[in-house]
Amino acid sequence: MTFKKLNIRRITQIFFFALVALLAFNHTLSETGQSLPWIAEVSLHAICPFGGIVTLYSLATVGDYIKKIHESSLMILGISTALAFLFGPVLCGWICPLGSIQEWIGLLGKKIFKRKYNTFIPKDIDKPLRYIRYFTLAWVIYVTAKSATLVFLNVDPYFALMNFYSGEVTFSAFIVLGLTLGGSLFVERPWCKYACPYGAYLGLFNKIRIFKLKRHDNSCIHCTKCDRVCPMNIDISHTNVINDPQCISCMECTSDKACPIPNTLNFEISKGN
Amino acid sequence: MKLKPTLIAGAIGLIFIGGLSLSSYFEEKGSDEEKQLDRESEEKLLLEDPTSISGNSNFLELSSTYGIDLKTLTDAFLLEDTDPALFETRDLEHYYQNIDENIEIGNEAVQAFIAIHNDLDFEFIDIYLPKEAIDILKSLGKISPAEDAYFLDHTVSNIEVDISDVELEVEKENNLTGNTTLQDLINMGLTQESIESVTGIAIENTQILLRDYAEDNDLSYGEVKGDIEVLLSSLN
Numbered sequence A: 001m002t003f004k005k006l007n008i009r010r011i012t013q014i015f016f017f018a019l020v021a022l023l024a025f026n027h028t029l030s031e032t033g034q035s036l037p038w039i040a041e042v043s044l045h046a047i048c049p050f051g052g053i054v055t056l057y058s059l060a061t062v063g064d065y066i067k068k069i070h071e072s073s074l075m076i077l078g079i080s081t082a083l084a085f086l087f088g089p090v091l092c093g094w095i096c097p098l099g100s101i102q103e104w105i106g107l108l109g110k111k112i113f114k115r116k117y118n119t120f121i122p123k124d125i126d127k128p129l130r131y132i133r134y135f136t137l138a139w140v141i142y143v144t145a146k147s148a149t150l151v152f153l154n155v156d157p158y159f160a161l162m163n164f165y166s167g168e169v170t171f172s173a174f175i176v177l178g179l180t181l182g183g184s185l186f187v188e189r190p191w192c193k194y195a196c197p198y199g200a201y202l203g204l205f206n207k208i209r210i211f212k213l214k215r216h217d218n219s220c221i222h223c224t225k226c227d228r229v230c231p232m233n234i235d236i237s238h239t240n241v242i243n244d245p246q247c248i249s250c251m252e253c254t255s256d257k258a259c260p261i262p263n264t265l266n267f268e269i270s271k272g273n
Numbered sequence B: 001m002k003l004k005p006t007l008i009a010g011a012i013g014l015i016f017i018g019g020l021s022l023s024s025y026f027e028e029k030g031s032d033e034e035k036q037l038d039r040e041s042e043e044k045l046l047l048e049d050p051t052s053i054s055g056n057s058n059f060l061e062l063s064s065t066y067g068i069d070l071k072t073l074t075d076a077f078l079l080e081d082t083d084p085a086l087f088e089t090r091d092l093e094h095y096y097q098n099i100d101e102n103i104e105i106g107n108e109a110v111q112a113f114i115a116i117h118n119d120l121d122f123e124f125i126d127i128y129l130p131k132e133a134i135d136i137l138k139s140l141g142k143i144s145p146a147e148d149a150y151f152l153d154h155t156v157s158n159i160e161v162d163i164s165d166v167e168l169e170v171e172k173e174n175n176l177t178g179n180t181t182l183q184d185l186i187n188m189g190l191t192q193e194s195i196e197s198v199t200g201i202a203i204e205n206t207q208i209l210l211r212d213y214a215e216d217n218d219l220s221y222g223e224v225k226g227d228i229e230v231l232l233s234s235l236n
Helices: A008-030 A049-054 A056-061 A071-087 A090-095 A097-116 A123-129 A132-147 A157-163 A171-183 A190-194 A197-207 A225-229 B005-048 B059-066 B070-076 B089-095 B107-117 B131-139 B145-151 B169-173 B182-187 B192-199 B210-216 B221-235
Strands: A211-215 A265-269
Touching: A008 A090, A008 A097, A008 A157, A008 B005, A049 A071, A049 A197, A071 A090, A071 A197, A071 B005, A090 A097, A090 A197, A090 B005, A097 A157, A097 A171, A097 A190, A123 A190, A132 A190, A132 A197, A157 A171, A171 A190, B059 B070, B059 B107, B070 B107, B070 B131, B089 B107, B107 B131, B131 B145, B182 B192, B182 B210, B192 B221, B210 B221
Parallel strands: none
Antiparallel strands: A211 A265
């Protein structure tokens, strides 16, 4: 494999998946008095940026964090927001372990269902379902502010994925995780598309991100390869500047990957539509 | 300007690692500043509230902290022949020999002296000072009429002192401390018989402090301690 063919995004995903899994495992080990040397003993809450969002209300009103949330969550929230402001939700497309595992299960789905994969849900049902994640975001922020506890933990599939062996995961979270991973066989990234509250927040930055995904219509041959590879089912071939909140900045559609025409679909600084 | 996937990966790494490193740096800096603020608050409290003087404060520290001439302190508390850097305020209780058992001149007395000298708020309840201390405060014009009236009945004169009964700081680095029990001595290798031969007093309870054992039998703790140390050194 040459350097040019290296899937940098896949490597980045594997790195962060392994890192988060290792940190979560080491935290569980540390609670029994054993831990791996050289590895930080941080809890998953300490490295979860969504914890930063849900604790903002508590921080603003009483000046304290929600129980289990740390200052580091705010730091990671800040970093991922900065990245979103620059490039859009790269955390979703390059870093999030839950997004990654959905994608990897999706590879199996693609092998099984081939071209039918990721087309099972009709567009007229799919479109309204995409708004559910905003309600999830609002609901989670509201109930967390009201109760000052991590209510979302009861259904969080990310926490369930990384702590399934710890005994701390609720039954409902396992159900949600199961539906997410099982659904990934038929739909690409179902949690990201329909339910993820953090993706809902980061996706909003696609409207203002500095580096935009731009399709140059004058060189585009309308082969629709970009539409077919897009994990979020965005209609790229009919859009000049892709600022859809669902875009996860994975760059799979760009001329560096799927688009057969050089310099036609790029991530670039755009001065306008 | 076009972005390649490699650049995105690089930017993610840089911003993440840079961000987390900065966060750790500022957290540590904040923690250091917090510790510094805690120290400054503690010092401020100490300066404004003499009751925060602890029994393990030595007279040299107090002189430095409160800006009181060291000789003033040592003269006030009859410490001319001692090392003020080693003499702690709590040691006064064992230093003064002939004070009525209902009268205590110790750490609180030093707090009171400093409060009067530096004109700080202090509540005088059962506080006694050596006559020398009162005389010094009067000569410096530090004592108020109310305080003067209070100390008419709270002054102790003709105090006898004995440094040998005081366990100075440097001695605490040795094995024998004020908390050493007879059992500790036995654990160090001495026998009950050897201890009894030095003191001439039968041991009935090995759990009592060496100090109490000596004082309960009208022996000088300092002398008994010295003899025990000789015994211990002969073991080595």
